[in-house]
Amino acid sequence: MSVSNTAxxxxxxxxTFHWLTALLILMIAPLGMIAHDLPYGTDAELAQKAFLFSLHxxxxxTVFFVALARILWALGQVKPGALTAPHSAQAMIASLxxxxxxxxxxxVPLTGWVHHAATSGFAPIWWPFGQDLPLVPKSQSLAEVTAVLHGLFSQIMIASIALHVAGAFKHHLIDKDATLRRMWFGKTNAAGLGGAHGSWRAPVAALAIFALTGGIGAAVALVQSYDTAAPAQIALEQVSAGWTVTDGQISIGITQLGSNVQGSxxxxxxxxxxxPAATGIAGEVSTTISIPSLTLGSVTSQAMGADFFDSATYPTARFTGAIIAEAGSYTADGVLAIKGSEVPVRFPFDLTVAGDTAEMSGTLTLDRRDFGIGASMADESSLGFAVDVTLSVSATR
Structure with missing residues (x-):
């Protein structure tokens, strides 16, 4: 049997490429469907869901690289002619x-991969590469668009596979020709009638189908993102004080299933x-945070749930405390209220004051258990106890 194609x-x-691709797809598709429908309310459930998604x-x-290798190989190969009449409707449908x-x-794998790279956290890829991709930013909107496209393109693939399999069995059982046999291993020679494989209409039509589906899918994803995000937001009351915040960021970092997940x-x-000239108690600060404004990679929606922040019941977090200046060091000493729990917190920070402008930054590590967050995850195998909080603020007097 020849290594290369003949006429x-x-x-x-x-x-080998054909059957390897088929085997991988038959494994991947059920894995994705099963993993998507699995619950994740407990450590064991989350671990199982993440394992199946990581495998998926x-x-x-793997399919992506096998597909690229298959296409590169096919570019340099003769393609045996179709066994149906050239330019017939059946030949055109088969080519499409x-x-x-x-x-x-x-x-399908590329959109899934971009979705993974655009977000962070849940279910890492097990290859020693691929958690991030060049030119793919961490972007919630990009992740949502590629998730929708991945699902739509998967449906096109599944429908195409069904038609492909149906066509193969038609050739084998009804037409009784060698279409199916010559793709199996062994020596099979069957003169093709030719013609259909060279038609430009089939690839153009296929590209048009994907382009149209992709355009509609991207539009729908963006609309869904807007509609989903809008109701969750709450309006915080405006504040007035001696210093006005001009810029700043509150970020958090968690560890889920061994992977670092960053959010803000x-x-x-x-x-x-x-x-700035005072020592001891030099001032006071009161910070209110909108919990629904959090983005936390692929686990944002999970973080809003009742077992975590429970944003529907507790839409804000608040820190109120005194600013203490001692020998050039600064600490915010007060109480942090999250999800109905009030915990004493000492937050050391660095401060630079130049005239009427101040720049501060600091990092604090909290224990999620103190606030009843993730109570169903009693150990760190799924979700770490430590939550790193980073704050940076620019303010003017």
Whole structure:
């Protein structure tokens, strides 16, 4: 049996690529569906869900590279002619299905991979590469768009596979020709009638289908993102104090299933009264944070749930305390209220004052258990206890 294709038969390499791709897809598709529907309310449930998603993603990256290798190999190979009449409707449909499959085995894993790279956290890829991709920023909107495209392109792939399999069995059982046999291993020679494979209409139609689906999917994802995010936001009251915050960020970092996940709150206020010349108690600060404004990678929606921040019941967090200046060091000493729990907190920070402008930054490590967050996850195998909080603020007097 020839390694390369001939005008009458497929070679060993082409057949190996065909069946390897089919095997991987038959494994990946059920894994994704099962993992998507699994609950994640407990440590064991989350670990199982993450394991299946990691397996799904890892095999998906494998399919991507197998597909690229298959396409590169096919570019240099003769393609045996179709066994149906050239330019017949059946030949054109078969060619269209083949092109849909070629595009989907690249587009489906690629959109899934970009989705993974655009967010952070849940279910890492097991290859020693691929957690991030060049030119792919961490972006919630990009992650949402690629998630929708991944789902839509997967449906095109599944439909194309169903048509491909149906066509193969039609050839084998009804037409009784060698279409199916010549893709299996062994020597099979069957003169093709030719013609259909060279038509430009099938690839153009396949590309048009993906382009149209992608455009509609991206638009729907952006609309859904806007509609979903809008009701969750709350309006914080404006504050007035001796210092006005001009810029700043409140970020948090957690560890989930061994992976670091970074997030930030986009909506918060701070009322600051502070005398840079004073020592001891030099001022006071009151900060209110909108919990629904948090973005936390792929686990944002999970973080809003009742077992975590429970943002529907407790939409804000608040820190109120005194600013203490001692020998050039600064500490905010007060109480942090999250999810109905009030915990004493000492927050050391660095401060630089130049005239009427102040720059401060600091990092604090909290224990999520003190606030009843993630109570169902009693150990750190799924979710670490430590939550790193980083604050940076620019303010003017």
């Amino acid at each position: 009458r038969s497929y070679g060993t390499v082409t057949k 993603k890892t095999l998906g990256v 299905v083949h092109w849909l499959l070629y595009i989907s085995i690249v587009a 709150f986009t909506d918060w206020t701070a009322a600051i009264n502070f005398d």
